[in-house]
Amino acid sequence: MSGSSSADGGRASSDRIGPAAFVRRAMGGTPGMVVFLATLVILGALWRIDFLLNDSVTVANVVTNVADGRLAVTEAPYALTAGEQPGLVEVDGVLYGRNYGQAYLAVPVLWVLDATAGVVDLRLLLAAGWSFAVLGLGRAVGRLLDRPIVGWIGEVACLVSVAAALLVATDVDWLTRPRPLVALGLSTLLLAATGATVCYRLVSWAQGRRVGFASGLALAVATPVGFWGSFPKRHVLSATALLLVVYLFAVSRTGTDRRAIAARAGAYAVVGFLASVHAFEAAFALAVLAPLDLLTAPTNDRRALGAVAVAFGVSLLPMVATNLAISGQPLQPPRTLPGADGPLAPGQAAIDMREIGRPAGVVGDAGADLGASGSLGRPAAAGLLGPVAALLDRVAWVGAYMADQLVAGLAAATDLDRLYHVLVRSGWIPSVRYHLSDYETLETAMLEVLPLAGALLALPGVALAHLREGARFERLRAGLADPVRQTDLLVGALAVTLFLAYLPRLPLYAMFTLRYVLPVMPLLLYAVARMPPVRAAVASAPRTLGGAWGVTVAVAGGGFVWTLAVLGLARGEVIQFLALSGLVTALALAAATATRPIHERDRVVATALGVAAGTTTVFVLATGLLVYVDGNHALDLVRLVVARLPAVG
Amino acid sequence: MAWRPGTSTLVVATVLVALVLAGPAWGTPTGVGGGTATVSVLSPEALGEPGASGDDSVTLRTTPGRFGTAATYLRIPDLVADVRDRSGRPQLRADLSVDAEGIDPPPISRILHRSGTHRLSYPDVALPPQGYDHGGTPVEPGSYDGHLEVRVQSFDGDHVLVNRSVEVVVDR
Secondary structure, three states, rough: OOOOOOOOOOOOOOOOOOHHHHHHOOOOOHHHHHHHHHHHHHHHHHOOOOOOOHHHHHHHHHHHHOOOOEEHHHHHHHHOOOHHHOOOEEOOOOOEEOOHHHHHHHHHHHHHHHHHHOOHHHHHHHHHHHHHHHHHHHOOOOOOHHOOHHHHHHHHHHHHHHHHHHHOOOOOOOOOHHHHHHHHHHHHHHEEEEEEHHHHHHHHHHHHHHHHHHHHHHHHHOHHHHHHHOOOHHHHHHHHHEEEEEEHHHHHOOOOHHHHHHHHHHHHHHHHOOOOOOHHHHHEEEEEHHHHHHHHHHOOOOOHHHHHHHHHHHHHHHHHHHHHHOOOOOOOOOHHHOOOOOOOOOOOOHHHHHHHHOOOOOOOOOOOOOOOOOOOOOOOOOHHHHHHHHHHHHHHHHHHHHHHHHHHHHHHOOOOHHHHHHOOOOOOOOOOOOOHHOOOOOOOHHHHHOOOHHHHHHHHHHHHHHHHHOOHHHHHHHOHHHHHHHHHHHHHHHHHHHHHHHHHHHHOOOOOOHHHHHHHHHHHHHHHHHHHHHHHHOOOOOOHHHHHHHHHHHHHHHHHHHHHHHHOOOHHHHHHHHHHHHHHHHHHHHHHHHHHHOOHHHHHHHHHHHHHHHHHHHHHHHHHHHHHHOOOOOOHHHHHHHHHOOOOO | OOOOOOHHHHHHHHHHHHHHHOOOOOOEEOOOOOOOEEEEEOOHHHHOOOOOOOOOEEEEEEEEOOOOOOOEOOOOEEEEEEEEEEEEEEEEEEEEEEEEOOOOOOOOEEEEOOOOOEEEOOEEEEEEEOOOOOOOEEEEEEEEEEEEEEEEEOOOOOEEEEEEEEEEEEEO
């Protein structure tokens, strides 16, 4: 693989291309295909047809009803009562859910699943889909390494996997109507793989293909995106959407041709669609994107701004239409409406679910999200002020709300105790209401689950070294005209804004891996990949990096299973054991990166990167195979393997 | 040039044909059904005596949490059972009830889909550290009465295997 930078990696020379070549081009060539398919294969193996948090019950019910052609939740195959569905809202006696945009993406998947229902067994369909991903991965890796035998191994593995699935297939009979939840899970999985591919393309553009390839794979297996990719939560969608916004922004900085303008309009379109999933996250993204875009765009002519306006307007339609149908207000999402039967007491639903025999491990939604239920109330002024005035009033309210959140975030950022528990070490956090997770210490801090971010601790030293090498203010200012630097600015501003917006709510129960700030984590990964010592280490010592990762996964994974078997750890203890491992490797990475000017060895940094990434992979594998499991893996083969591993107490 | 299928195309076609031939209801059920099984408890050994009536009490003690968790854990040993003469899909179910608000282990069960040794793992029960005041039910240190019942259940019958008292000691 070359180390050259390419915005359109893998672009075919011919103008006329077939569907397969089109897909490959969209993925950024064969390396992008490998990243996409490897993510599908790994996270697909960990995928559980289940809920980790009970607000996903609400969204799965929304998928069911949207597929039947209505927004109202009149059919609820995953819950018996409103109390089991946090986020359910009531408008004039009619119940609605939330995150409709997430449901809109899952419904086409559900149509495909429903279309095959009378022909193919659901379990076999999932096994075959996964096996096809294995086949595709084998072929793509074979093409990448120029070794056809890898492709043949993929073909044999596909056949063996399907044959084994035929022998051991079981029904998904713990759910009365599994397909909507399967569609939601499958769409989340596809979004995670898309996010990894976009990460590959973005970092390839900025740092060259080799660093991009490592970053794409790292997003899937060395960040908490791997944890959430196998559960039907919205956070992976948000993370992928923001990565896509950054990538399209980056491409749009490189010229004024149709492609650049389309990319610029696309960035706004993604933000617009994100508003139908989580309006406040989209509003924060827009507040960061719009000024930076206008300030750094190669052109702000009528054609470019017109394309942006049209794309953004059209992309807002899903949110506006949904809001109008539910609240009657285009800018009032369901999330801000009063909950059914009043705001639900956090954790109450979790208890209800356990009593009706839902799998252990499902815990209540934190109920403290941005724009949480009941925070805005019903619109009252619409009739008096007229639609335009009401709209302006709503925009002003949203702006004031966002400003309040950021001010609160800045204040929270001065609370060192809070920052310590959010960023460095979790343990037993005094402010967290652990009784809502059965007193298990399942919450983790940033460095514990994203030890790769430990490299950022060396950022001040790296910046200082950069300045010593001759970077002056004039050069920095000239550098801001560089598309990569402009993209760095967007990434930094998005990360800081979203982190501050959520910080006043953290630390909080039911976050697992700080899920509210999951969209920030890929941005931190980008920042790590942009650091000169990291780029040098990945580009010059890829085998050391891969070897350190592989050895860590094998040794630490084996050591973890051995520890589990000998010590008989409880769930909270397992999470803290893994969290401490992550923190140690994060600090080691920080030390290796910070001392790079002294030791001047790329292999040291590459080893530290591989160990840090491997620790998170062990976290993702351990939680996906041993901790949050209940015989509910989508693949029967995985379920059978898991049944033979030591159980978490 | 005429189109010739590659091996991958043949693999995909073979899989699709196999899927269609298997039909829409190939998977076997996973839930409890009819049937019976002869079950003997191998571990904990104190539960393994046939006809145990509950005179010999089993004692469970809490132990501190590790790796930075301040919770105290009631660690319930795995139930290991030998299953013979199995038919259908009976279920082995264990239910530990403790006479203390705040200690409420969920029942555990497993479908006996094969003969041989089966291990049922009880999730450890976490109790809050003293001074935790965010909610929930505090459990004071002391000794509490408990009751363990192990059954083999199916739609054809319900057989009690173990029915005995358990002492739960909460230390801090």
